[in-house]
Amino acid sequence: MRTDNEKPLNNTGEGPYLLIEDRLKKLRSEDRYRFLRRVDTAQEARITLDGASVLLFCSNNYLGLANHPELQAAACEAVNRFGCGSGASRLISGNMSLHEQLEEELARFKQYPSCILFGSGYAANVGILSSLMETGDVIFSDSLNHASIIDGCRLSRADVKIYRHGDTDHLASLMEEATGYRKRLIVTDTLFSMDGDLAPLPDLVRVARRYDSMLMLDEAHAVGVMGDNGRGAAEYFGLDDAADISVGTLGKALGSFGAFAVCRPEIREYLVNHARSLIYSTSLPPPVLAAALKALEILQAEPERRARLAENSDRLARGIRALGFSVPEPVTPIQSVVMGEEAKAMSLCEQLLLRGVYAQGIRPPTVPPETSRIRFSLMATHTDKDIRDALDALSSSLAALSSPSLLRAGE
Numbered sequence: 001m002r003t004d005n006e007k008p009l010n011n012t013g014e015g016p017y018l019l020i021e022d023r024l025k026k027l028r029s030e031d032r033y034r035f036l037r038r039v040d041t042a043q044e045a046r047i048t049l050d051g052a053s054v055l056l057f058c059s060n061n062y063l064g065l066a067n068h069p070e071l072q073a074a075a076c077e078a079v080n081r082f083g084c085g086s087g088a089s090r091l092i093s094g095n096m097s098l099h100e101q102l103e104e105e106l107a108r109f110k111q112y113p114s115c116i117l118f119g120s121g122y123a124a125n126v127g128i129l130s131s132l133m134e135t136g137d138v139i140f141s142d143s144l145n146h147a148s149i150i151d152g153c154r155l156s157r158a159d160v161k162i163y164r165h166g167d168t169d170h171l172a173s174l175m176e177e178a179t180g181y182r183k184r185l186i187v188t189d190t191l192f193s194m195d196g197d198l199a200p201l202p203d204l205v206r207v208a209r210r211y212d213s214m215l216m217l218d219e220a221h222a223v224g225v226m227g228d229n230g231r232g233a234a235e236y237f238g239l240d241d242a243a244d245i246s247v248g249t250l251g252k253a254l255g256s257f258g259a260f261a262v263c264r265p266e267i268r269e270y271l272v273n274h275a276r277s278l279i280y281s282t283s284l285p286p287p288v289l290a291a292a293l294k295a296l297e298i299l300q301a302e303p304e305r306r307a308r309l310a311e312n313s314d315r316l317a318r319g320i321r322a323l324g325f326s327v328p329e330p331v332t333p334i335q336s337v338v339m340g341e342e343a344k345a346m347s348l349c350e351q352l353l354l355r356g357v358y359a360q361g362i363r364p365p366t367v368p369p370e371t372s373r374i375r376f377s378l379m380a381t382h383t384d385k386d387i388r389d390a391l392d393a394l395s396s397s398l399a400a401l402s403s404p405s406l407l408r409a410g411e
């Protein structure tokens with residue numbers, strides 16, 4: 001007879017596994033079940049997705065740098081010289097000359113006195129917010145901020161006040177009420193990742209100054225994309241150095257991986273001593289650093305990539321508006337077609353795929369209930385024809401959704 005200690009480890013169907021299966025069933029019944037699609041090619045305008053050739057309209061490879069030959073060559077050279085991995089956290093033996101070089105270049109690019117790298121944008125937001133803000137402090141956070149900001153706020157043990165999306169009057173009224181705190185910090189995405197709109201930075205800066213609050217910007221989607229020199233939304237508004245901390249990622253427009261924060265040297269020093277996602281995590285590996293350095297060079301030397309991305313964004317926005325959907329001003333490379341219910345957004349995603357266009361459906365909890373959508377992301381590498389084809393596919397997919405017979409035929 002088998003004793004409890006000898007039970008097989010794979011006890012599917014029992015105890016915790018039943019609960020996990022129940023949660024998955026619930027997600028399926030709510031049309032919120034997620035699954036992974038497989039890409040077999042580089043992040044180009046046309047990819048192979050689960051074996052089919054489709055146009056890619058949901059990559060953050062905004063400037064087309066992820067598989068640029070010069071980035072690939074720089075990464076290979078770094079592997080040959082320094083190896084594949086960094087071996088340890090920055091605070092142990094993992095602080096390599098490439099980390100310091102990239103930090104210097106990023107600080108120069110962003111016109112800040114210092115810069116600190118993180119393993120990812122997620123790790124940056126969580127690490128900065130959870131270390132800088134503590135019990136007795138208060139954080140003011142936009143209601144549509146990215147999940148990594150929300151998680152950083154939760155981990156911080158500071159009080160968190162959520163202001164209505166982009167509503168600086170509401171923010172000011174919350175600031176007015178919030179007295180007796182030691183430190184205050186306003187945190188916001190600059191280019192919102194799901195709606196493609198910009199935070200009202202000039203008003204946010206005014207409120208921050210009036211109420212003696214620090215300001216932290218997450219420029220994840222704006223670096224390389226916004227501003228005459230691609231420094232981000234703060235540059236776009238002429239407010240380059242207005243934030244106390246400005247976060248950017250290396251994995252989106254910069255075509256590599258990882259993230260950074262620019263700030264004053266005291267904050268950098270503080271983060272090196274307190275940010276747990278920095279201290280207790282292996283540092284970025286050499287090929288990723290070398291690719292990011294090369295990307296930064298190309299980004300500054302080839303403004304035409306940004307111009308092309310802007311043209312593509314305008315072209316898609318005109319088409320989406322002509323189909324009756326709204327796209328916020330100023331137009332950015334993130335544009336959503338809001339469908340409302342989860343099932344509708346996912347059906348539209350499947351219809352688009354049938355027509356050879358991949359733009360992912362986005363549902364709660366990533367976006368608020370009743371705002372499920374298809375989110376399009378543009379790249380500088382899309383051609384005029386790619387965008388025309390995407391709009392034709394969108395138009396006929398929407399028509400198919402309102403006509404069940406067409407839906408069945410997938411036409």
Ligand SMILES: Cc1ncc(COP(=O)(O)O)c(C=O)c1O
Nearest residue numbers: 120121122146189193220249251
């Ligand atoms: C606004 C925002 N911040 C942070 C992140 C996280 O960046 P990373 O992908 O480098 O972890 C994302 C990622 O999508 C984002 O959209």
